[in-house]
Amino acid sequence: MLPGGPAARAHAMLAALQHVRNWIFDLDNTLYPASADLFGLIDQRMTTFIQTLLGLDWTAARALQKDYFHAHGTTLSGLMAEHGVDPHRFLSYVHDIEMDALTEDRRLVEAVARLPGRKLIFTNGAADYAQRVLARLGLGTSFEAIHDIHACAYTPKPHPDAYRVMAQAFGIDPAESLFIEDMARNLKPAKAIGMTTVWVNNGSEQGREPDDRAYVDYEVTDLGEWLHRILGDEE
Template identity: 45%
Template sequence: MALAGEFEALAGRDTWVFDLDNTLYPAECDLFAEIDQRMTDFVAGFLRMEREEARALQKRYYAEHGTTLRGMMTMHGMSPEDFLAHVHEIDLSPLPHLPDLCEVIAALPGRKLVYTNGSRRHAERVTEYMKLGASFDGLFGIEDSDYTPKPTQSAYDAFCRHHDVDPARAVFFEDLERNLKPAHAMGFATVLVHSKKDWSHEPVEARPAGANDANHPHVDYLTDDLTGFLQGVLQVVRPEVIRGS
């Protein structure tokens, strides 16, 4: 794994792919808590079961199918649209406005894309709320991969086809280490965005990455400060921006 500050390997990369939740905003915002509760509510209503039973099923489907959504579609023939609309209509007020992040993403050379296992509408809401919408050239939601989630290889293939991405010229930012493995194998440079907070008390599916998750050959860079990391990248890929600031 390259050390923070050693960004020369990123020179010439001109496509910047960002996961959304717990990557573009700090994991400490804990938006997942509300999404998680709304998923339980939906499963309970759809299957007409008690909430405790629905929650256990929700977690099992996440483990077995990659997302609760995929499990519900596969096992119960659920249509995904209503599920996604329900679980992602959340209160965004915990999200910060990060003007320095907006500025540094806008300054990156080439295209900037969001790739999320959530819906495209969720990505639109979050990026607009954070005033990041104008910084991105495209958003890719789970509906764009036929509801197949990361880290399934076909989902990455669909993303690259949809946005005409050459992984050898791209950088992939994620908060889940497992989602970087296929990206690295395809040729993306990979960045694991981790949280400083102790999340050990949270369920596994709710935990953002920690520093120890970087101990894998498919993680090229590790950071707990996305804005600072990108400012360091700009010193290599666009030094004139740094000099002029």
């Protein structure tokens, strides 16, 4: 806990982040509440895709999906490695969902707009899906670019190569960058290359490993509130 009242803590935190020139955001369950459960819809379609592809029942398809996620970083990576699945076909299918649960968070939109420096999206999803999400959130014009799974050559977070490729693609110095994610495990490689890390603890990830705090610099529950606080706003 930083010493002093709210204003003193805000100024101290802002000073601690003066080095940040690049603000890098994950997308799903980071820029919108996990309670929207958008990924739950995608998750269901992943299972259905595997059912159809391999002729499995729901339970077997679900188990295989989770095995691929844990072993390969994403379900897609597992399907590509084990079955030669076309990533465009897979992503087009699983991202074909309704987004009615998403609403604009004006405080978050205003905070992102005021951040100094470059602002990027770094996602294991596809850019066209990310653009749809951002438009629903009122953030459609808030980011310089979206670095998606295609740009990563299908090497997903948390594979270290994904972070190096992203940094090289935009010519950014990791030591001048801050990365915000809802999945703690995806912060470890970012911290390893020198990024400041922020874990959005919004209930989207369970079973956090004991060593996670070694690579989590800031833990937040409300991203919009935290951004306003580091910008020095009175709450």
